[in-house]
Amino acid sequence: MRLSSVGYLFRQGVRNIWHNRIMSVASFCILTVSLLLIGFTVLFSANVNMILSSVEDKNEVIIYIKDNTSNEDIVVLGDKLRGTANVSEVNFYSKEQAFADIKKNMTDAEEIFSYLGDESPLPDAYRIRIADIDNMSATLMAINGYENIEKVKAPYDFVNVLTGLNSVITIVSAVILAALIVVSFVIISNTTRASVDMRKREITIMRFVGATKTFIKIPFFIEGLVMGILAGAAAYVLTWLGYDSLISILSSETTLFAAMGVSGFIPFSRLALYTLAGYVAVGAVISSIGTVFSTRKYVKV
Amino acid sequence: MVELSHVTVSYGEKHALNDISLKVNDGEFTFISGDNGAGKSTLIKLLIGDVKADKIDGVDTVVKVNGHDLTTINQRGIPELRRTIGFIFQDFKLIDSMNVFDNVAFVLRSIDASTRYIKKRVPQVIGLMGLQSKVKQYPSELSGGEQQRVAIARALVTNPQLIIADEPTASLDQRAKIETLKLLKEINDKGTTVMVISHEHELIQRFGGRLVNLRSGVITHDIHI
Ligand SMILES: Nc1ncnc2c1ncn2[C@@H]1O[C@H](COP(=O)(O)OP(=O)(O)O)[C@@H](O)[C@H]1O
Numbered sequence A: 001m002r003l004s005s006v007g008y009l010f011r012q013g014v015r016n017i018w019h020n021r022i023m024s025v026a027s028f029c030i031l032t033v034s035l036l037l038i039g040f041t042v043l044f045s046a047n048v049n050m051i052l053s054s055v056e057d058k059n060e061v062i063i064y065i066k067d068n069t070s071n072e073d074i075v076v077l078g079d080k081l082r083g084t085a086n087v088s089e090v091n092f093y094s095k096e097q098a099f100a101d102i103k104k105n106m107t108d109a110e111e112i113f114s115y116l117g118d119e120s121p122l123p124d125a126y127r128i129r130i131a132d133i134d135n136m137s138a139t140l141m142a143i144n145g146y147e148n149i150e151k152v153k154a155p156y157d158f159v160n161v162l163t164g165l166n167s168v169i170t171i172v173s174a175v176i177l178a179a180l181i182v183v184s185f186v187i188i189s190n191t192t193r194a195s196v197d198m199r200k201r202e203i204t205i206m207r208f209v210g211a212t213k214t215f216i217k218i219p220f221f222i223e224g225l226v227m228g229i230l231a232g233a234a235a236y237v238l239t240w241l242g243y244d245s246l247i248s249i250l251s252s253e254t255t256l257f258a259a260m261g262v263s264g265f266i267p268f269s270r271l272a273l274y275t276l277a278g279y280v281a282v283g284a285v286i287s288s289i290g291t292v293f294s295t296r297k298y299v300k301v
Numbered sequence B: 001m002v003e004l005s006h007v008t009v010s011y012g013e014k015h016a017l018n019d020i021s022l023k024v025n026d027g028e029f030t031f032i033s034g035d036n037g038a039g040k041s042t043l044i045k046l047l048i049g050d051v052k053a054d055k056i057d058g059v060d061t062v063v064k065v066n067g068h069d070l071t072t073i074n075q076r077g078i079p080e081l082r083r084t085i086g087f088i089f090q091d092f093k094l095i096d097s098m099n100v101f102d103n104v105a106f107v108l109r110s111i112d113a114s115t116r117y118i119k120k121r122v123p124q125v126i127g128l129m130g131l132q133s134k135v136k137q138y139p140s141e142l143s144g145g146e147q148q149r150v151a152i153a154r155a156l157v158t159n160p161q162l163i164i165a166d167e168p169t170a171s172l173d174q175r176a177k178i179e180t181l182k183l184l185k186e187i188n189d190k191g192t193t194v195m196v197i198s199h200e201h202e203l204i205q206r207f208g209g210r211l212v213n214l215r216s217g218v219i220t221h222d223i224h225i
C-alpha cells in the first residue's frame, strides 16, 4: 500500500468520527467513563496491595519464652523456629534488651522504672517474621505446639481482615473490569455499525470498483483507534485531577490509617506514566477490536 | 470479453438464471433487456463476482470475464476482476458530501492509485464528460443528466475493459437519456466494451446494436437491431 493511501485512509477515519459525531461523542463519553472506572479499580487495588505489603513488612510475630527456660532450651527453640516452614527470619530478643528499649521509648516514666530496679520484669522472646502472610494461621498453629512458649503475639486479626479484603477486592475488580470491557466493546461495535451504515454508499462503490477488504475496513479501524486513544487521554486527565484530591481526603483520616500501620498512599506522580500508558493502550485495544469485530460483520466484499 | 456457457444461478430453489450461454466480444455494445425478475441484476452480479454460478454435475459451466475465470476465482482475485470493470448505477450513487472532483477521485483512491496519477487522470475524464466547469460543485447542485455524467466519469476513470450500466437512463428526462446513451456509444467507439441494462425499447430501437432479452432466467432473443 502506498504511503499516500495510508494518509488518505487515516483522514477518512478521522472524517468518519466527525460525520458520525453524535454517536462518536456518546461512545467517547461511555468509553471514557468505562476507562475511568477500570482505572480507579486498578489504582485502588494497587494501593491496597501496597498497604498490604507495607503491613507484610511488619509481619512480625513475637514468641515469649517461659520464665525459667534454660539457655540450652532457648537455643533449641530458636533452631526449631528456624526450621519451621514459612518463617523467614528468627531473632533472639533478650529481656534486658526489651527492658532497655522500653526505658528508651518511655523517658517520661523514668521514675516508675526506677522502682523496678535494674532487673528486667519482661520475658525473653524470639521475634520472627512470616514469609507468606496468607498462611500465617497454619504457621502459628504449628509454633503454638512447641515447648517453653509462654505466649505468641501476632498482628493476627488485622492481617486476616486485610488479606480477606484484598481477595474480595481482587474478585470484585475482576468482575467490574470484565463487565466494563464488554460494555465498551458493545458501544464501540454499535458506533462502528452506525458509521458503516452512514457510509453504505461509499462502501458499495468501493466494492464495485475493486477495493480490497483491508482498504475498506481501515478507516473504521482508524476511527476506533482514534476514539480509544482520545478516551484514554481524557480518562488520564480526569484521573490526574481526581486522584490527588481523593488521596488527600483519605489521608486526612490519619488516625485510622496510622493505627493500621499504613504509611501512606501511592502518589500520583509515581503512577502517572503507567496510568497514561494503560489508559491509552486499553482504550485503543478495546476500541480497535470492537471495530474490527463489527466491520467483519457488516462489511462484506 | 465475457464468456458464459451453461450458467445457472439459484437463490435457494429459484433459478434466477437458467442454463444460459452468452458471449460478448471486446468492443461490442450490448443492450440487456427483460421484465422485472427476468434475471438482469443477477447476470450483472455474476459478472462482477457477487454471486456464483451453480456447480452442477455433468455440466461444463464456463464463466469468464476479462480473462478471469470466475468458477475458480478466490477472494483476492475478485478485487482484481472488478478493477477491469466500470459500473454505472441506476441511482448514480454519487457521494453527497464530495464535490465532482472528489467523487471521481474516490474511485482511484479506493484502489491505491498514486496522488500524481489521480491529479492527472481525474481532470481528463471530467473533461471528457464535459464537466470542467462543475468540478467544485456538489451532486445536489447538478441536474440529473450531469449527475449521470459524473457517474460515467467515475466508471471511466480506471480505464476499464468493460463498462456495465444498470438502467442508466431510467431516472432521467428524455434529453438526458439520449445524451447519456450518446456518451456510452462514444466510449464504446473508443474500444471499451459496453453492456447496458434497459427496459426502454424506444431508446434501444433508436441507438441500435446487439439486444439480448431475458425472461425468467432464460435468453429469449439475441439479435442485432
Ligand atoms: N437475493 C435474492 N434472494 C432470493 N431471490 C432473489 C434474490 N435476488 C433475486 N431473486 C429472484 O431472482 C429472480 C431474478 O431477479 P433479478 O436478477 O433481480 O431480476 P431483474 O433484475 O431482471 O429484475 C427474481 O425472481 C427474484 O425474485
Ligand SMILES: [Mg+2]
Residues within 6 Å of the ligand: B040, B041, B042
Ligand atoms: Mg434488477
